[in-house]
Amino acid sequence: MSTAADQEGNLMTRTVSRWRIAYAICTIAGLATLLYTIGAPFNHGG
Amino acid sequence: MSIRFLLLTIAPPLFGVGLGYLLRGRLAGFRGLRVRALWLVWLAAAVQFAQDSVESVRHVVEDVVGVPMLALIFAIVLGWLAVNLPGWPGVIRAAGLAIVLGAALNGLAIAANGRMPYDPAVAAAVGGQSGVETPKNEPAGAGTRLGFLGDTIAVPGLRKVVSPGDVLISVGACTFVVLAMRRRPEQSVPTAEEVTHDPSAVPAADRPGRVHGGQPGAVALHDRSPV
Numbered sequence: 001m002s003t004a005a006d007q008e009g010n011l012m013t014r015t016v017s018r019w020r021i022a023y024a025i026c027t028i029a030g031l032a033t034l035l036y037t038i039g040a041p042f043n044h045g046g
Numbered sequence: 047m048s049i050r051f052l053l054l055t056i057a058p059p060l061f062g063v064g065l066g067y068l069l070r071g072r073l074a075g076f077r078g079l080r081v082r083a084l085w086l087v088w089l090a091a092a093v094q095f096a097q098d099s100v101e102s103v104r105h106v107v108e109d110v111v112g113v114p115m116l117a118l119i120f121a122i123v124l125g126w127l128a129v130n131l132p133g134w135p136g137v138i139r140a141a142g143l144a145i146v147l148g149a150a151l152n153g154l155a156i157a158a159n160g161r162m163p164y165d166p167a168v169a170a171a172v173g174g175q176s177g178v179e180t181p182k183n184e185p186a187g188a189g190t191r192l193g194f195l196g197d198t199i200a201v202p203g204l205r206k207v208v209s210p211g212d213v214l215i216s217v218g219a220c221t222f223v224v225l226a227m228r229r230r231p232e233q234s235v236p237t238a239e240e241v242t243h244d245p246s247a248v249p250a251a252d253r254p255g256r257v258h259g260g261q262p263g264a265v266a267l268h269d270r271s272p273v
Binding site: 017020021023024025026027028029030031032033034035036037038039040041042043044 | 048051054055056058059060062063073074075076077079081084087088090091093094119120122123124145148149152153155156162164169174175178180182183197201206207208209211212215216219222223226
């Protein structure tokens, strides 16, 4: 049986974990823009 | 921006995520990897979008102010890399340097020609409109300089043509994601703030599994004389 403190701890762990995943996704999205900005693929008519 | 171009840009980091999971990495590996000033990347993307799609902005910046927008975009992204590279661990820094090298190769070809030259024959072979000039690309011709750094590599599945610099940027982005995902917990130390949610907290030890060095003047128990 979990106590209120356990539940609060689990909630905090889940929140921190979600923030880390969001942080990773933001970084990956940033990396995805590199080919758009400093890359120069020919992109016409495709 | 077409769907195929979107796929081309997101493919390298997404491939890195897949490869990272195959190699038993996880997204949480990004924990502790400081990526500073990510807003600079979004700013560069916004400037690139304006150059591609907002004629009035391009006219003001390039013709009135006299600043080539491509130079501005490269300066912003290279600035972002300069802010981050010194703080990244060795192998991830190597991935970052591959991105810098790719940007430099593209930048050289663009600086030498004004736009990135592409091989019209390769563009036609993949189904693109050869001979077309865009804000970023122009067909290579007799007067093209450093043509080998231009868009000469066909990506038939996506009907695009990329440059050696683009390949380096893609490989660097993919490798960055794989290496970040494979970082072990002891390599990604949570900050004192993460552990305690108290910005003024001082960590008990510099790394998990280590013992705090103690405060100046504190006497260790084993040094005390028996009573």
